[in-house]
Amino acid sequence: MVEPALASRGNRHHHESPRGRVSGRIPGVLLAAVAAAAAAWLYLALFALGPDGPAGEAPAAPERLRARALASFAHDPTAYTQGLLWEPSGFIESGGGYGRSFIRRWRPSSPLPLAEEALSERYFAEGIAAVGERVIQLTWREGVALYRDRATLAVLDRRDYPGEGWGLCWDGARLVMSDGTDTLTLRDAESFASLGRVAVRAGATPLSNLNELECAEGWVYANVYGTETIARIDGNSGRVAALIDASGLLTERERAGGAEVLNGIAYNPESETFYLTGKLWPRVFEVVFEPAAAFPER
Ligand SMILES: [Ca+2]
Numbered sequence: 001m002v003e004p005a006l007a008s009r010g011n012r013h014h015h016e017s018p019r020g021r022v023s024g025r026i027p028g029v030l031l032a033a034v035a036a037a038a039a040a041w042l043y044l045a046l047f048a049l050g051p052d053g054p055a056g057e058a059p060a061a062p063e064r065l066r067a068r069a070l071a072s073f074a075h076d077p078t079a080y081t082q083g084l085l086w087e088p089s090g091f092i093e094s095g096g097g098y099g100r101s102f103i104r105r106w107r108p109s110s111p112l113p114l115a116e117e118a119l120s121e122r123y124f125a126e127g128i129a130a131v132g133e134r135v136i137q138l139t140w141r142e143g144v145a146l147y148r149d150r151a152t153l154a155v156l157d158r159r160d161y162p163g164e165g166w167g168l169c170w171d172g173a174r175l176v177m178s179d180g181t182d183t184l185t186l187r188d189a190e191s192f193a194s195l196g197r198v199a200v201r202a203g204a205t206p207l208s209n210l211n212e213l214e215c216a217e218g219w220v221y222a223n224v225y226g227t228e229t230i231a232r233i234d235g236n237s238g239r240v241a242a243l244i245d246a247s248g249l250l251t252e253r254e255r256a257g258g259a260e261v262l263n264g265i266a267y268n269p270e271s272e273t274f275y276l277t278g279k280l281w282p283r284v285f286e287v288v289f290e291p292a293a294a295f296p297e298r
Pocket of ligand 1: 083084085168169212213214264265266
């Protein structure tokens with residue numbers, strides 16, 4: 001009984017003031033506008049809009065971002081980096097090459113490994129993902145995923161898969177795997193069985209050469225092989241939400257020292273920063289991704 005009395009007193013007060021009468025008409029106008037907008041949206045959704053936008057129009061172009069370096073530290077310049085992960089205790093890194101592939105743990109304070117396991121010379125190591133107590137390491141053309149103890153990095157188990165292995169990340173529910181094409185494969189972490197494939201599109205254009213991956217902030221980040229571009233991808237639809245320019249991190253002198261392509265993305269959820277490196281790069285860069293317009297021309 002108390003609440004209706006309060007409500008009616010509120011209404012009376014509302015209508016007694018001149019402002020109340022004015023604002024009392026606005027909701028009616030707003031309601032009509034909202035109803036019209038909803039009807040228009042429903043019409044477009046049902047008859048004119050595809051999943052990506054109005055029929056006949058290209059899907060929205062990706063946002064343009066740049067990587068801004070906050071800090072950098074030494075990286076083993078002999079590491080042919082294929083996968084990089086951050087943990088509170090440091091990095092886990094996978095390095096490729098036949099006869100020189102490894103997995104190692106190291107800290108930013110020193111590039112010397114705290115723990116390291118070499119792979120058989122038959123294997124070319126690729127991307128890595130941490131899932132619970134394990135680290136899963138791909139191989140390039142050997143069709144084998146090595147299941148390792150996350151603490152000791154020792155191999156505990158293995159799974160076989162078809163095709164090539166490039167990048168890998170764990171989104172909290174599924175593994176996301178790249179193979180150098182424009183398609184990501186979603187996998188069950190226990191069986192490594194495929195759960196589906198996602199075609200990656202920047203606007204209407206397939207984005208190929210997807211390489212090292214990082215699942216972070218609800219997105220899948222992929223560096224595009226042979227470029228210094230990182231794509232921020234919706235892992236469910238494959239839509240490229242942003243393209244991130246990560247060029248200009250190494251100095252000319254560092255690049256001339258033998259550094260190859262950018263390859264290596266790790267996310268630190270404590271600082272909300274990313275770490276980027278590359279094959280044979282002498283440094284790892286701690287970065288944030290910002291709108292490209294925020295940068296002065298250089
Ligand atoms: Ca990674």
